[in-house]
Amino acid sequence: MYTINDLFDLNHTLAKEYLQQFTYPWQALAGIKQLILDLGKTLEDYEEVQEHVWVHPSAKIAPTAFLGAPCIIGPNTEVRHCAFIRGSALVGADCVVGNSVELKNVILFDHVQTPHYNYVGDSILGYYSHMGAGSITSNVKSDKTLVVMKNGKEEIKTGLKKMGAMLGDHVEVGCNSVLNPGTIIGRNTNVYPLSRVRGQVPEHTIFKSQEEIVIKEK
Structure with missing residues (x-):
């Protein structure tokens, strides 16, 4: 079962100290709101453009974008036309x-x-990860039951009704793919366009389909 240290280089996020408290990435989802509220008060180089919305002066925010509180937008980040940060x-x-x-309810590492x-909902996206056009994280099961993480015979109950995807560093998700609730993708993995992904995908692989996952050639 992938841990936070398996997936992420924590030197590339303001959430480093927060994430170090946990073993598994989904354990961090419940506290993201409070994390941002606490972090925002400590940010010296950011502007609080409205209550509990902190934006670095070098960030570019389109006038049509919506920034819902609480949120933090980092240096040199671009928030484009009609983006909706809930x-x-x-x-x-x-x-x-x-x-x-x-x-x-997300953490986006640097260069995402x-x-x-x-x-992207109830998810954590690692350093330099990329989601192709139209790809989404589905964060609620169709039967509305709690998300259970499975890895072979190993099974962990998350206790969460809402859990999207955890993308390791340098993950590439192809266009129009759906990452089902509780999906975890290991570092340096590529997902083919139009994929339906569930469960855990090994690091350093290419996901062609649920039945065909191949190891990347070095």
Whole structure:
């Protein structure tokens, strides 16, 4: 079962100390809102553009974008036309939140790109991860039951009704893919376009389908 240390280089997020408290990444989801409220008060180089919304002066925010509280937008990040940040979003440095993208209860590490028509909810996206156009994180099961993490015979009950996806560092998700609730993708993995992904995907692999996952050639 992938741990936080397996997935992420914590030196690339303001949430480093917070995430170090946990073993598994989904354990951090419940406290993201409070994390942002606490962090915001300590940010010296940021501007509080409205209550509990902190934006670095170097960030570029489109006038049509909505920044819901609480949120933090990092240095050199671009929030594009009609982006909808519903709240509880910690967006790192040099990120792209694109046209009509919706974020809710998320941590985006530095250099994350969600550039076109993405929904990212109750998720953590690692350093330099990228979601292709139209790819989404589905965060609620169709039967509304709690998310259970499975890895072979190992099973962990998360206690969460809402859990999206955990993308390790340098993960590439192809266009129009759906990451089902509780999906975890290991570092340096590529997901083919139009994929339906569930469960855990090993690091350093190419996800072609649920039945065909191949190891990357060195």
